Amino acid sequence: MPSTLNIAPDPACTPAPPPSDFLPTDNLGEIRTATPWCQRWRDRQHSWVHTSAGGFNPRNYQLEPLAVRTAKEFVLQHHYSGSFSSAKRTFGLFDTSAGEPRLSGVAVFGLSVSKAVLERALPGLEANVAALELSRFVLLDACPANSESWFLARCLDELLVSGVKGVVSFADPVPRRTEQGKLVAIGHVGTIYQASNAAYTGRATARTIKLLPDGTVLNDRAAQKVRKQEQGHEYVEAKLMALGAPAPRAGANPALWLRDALQAVGARNLRHHGAHRYVFRLGKNRRERDRISLGYPEMKPYPKRPDHCD
Known part of the structure; x- marks a missing residue:
């Protein structure tokens, strides 16, 4: 693991913007996000890369455990929320194509705010020990399309080795704007989780948020x-x-x-209809994964459209 982490911007990266109809207009309603565009971040500003661009080469990337302090600095700098959740395991995605590893992504697996979130989703696993929540998953705009699938799969492999058997993650489909109307979060339906074969178990409880x-x-x-x-x-x-x-x-x-x-x-x-809930059951093979009970019924098909889209 390198002693110095380079997280400087990559000036050669110029991701293409998405078509304008993929973005919210003048309201905070939910939007269509099941598209071929992959969302990226830098300094809490989102950008896009199209899957047709390709370019991901696993030989140019490596995954390493990351110090919580380093992960926190990266997330606070780049993630739209500007916040960092309780972390138990943190991983970094490093771009090694230029020789010196460059920190290009962070995944945070932590303790759920309420153990009940994990206990209800994975009733047979000890919450915050054998079951964790994927609370932050951030890739810089320098990462090519499909980077997230590889990164997430390697993270889950590492967790399984350490005794983690289940992961719960939520996809928030509601966009966020500042009071001036600036878009700070596009909202998503969990396309990366769907591509990784997570079990979709419906929505979390609807609520009003501040x-x-x-x-x-x-x-x-x-x-x-x-x-x-x-x-x-x-x-x-x-x-x-x-x-x-x-x-x-x-x-x-x-x-x-x-x-x-x-x-x-x-x-x-803001009335929120509930984030989409995804569950990963971890095991060396399908038989081991199937032995892990789901607390909610698995639902099909995956969500592809928002609540208020014709």
């Missing part, structure tokens, strides 16, 4: 940290203050401060 002015979401766990002053509340408070919320006063009720802070920054309510 959309912040920068297009990111204040999730329930982050809000709870503030209300109960749990570890990590300072980060959430600092984010809201950076968006225009007043600083908490000494002795103030944290729950009331959060309510007022969300109002001050102009947080919006």
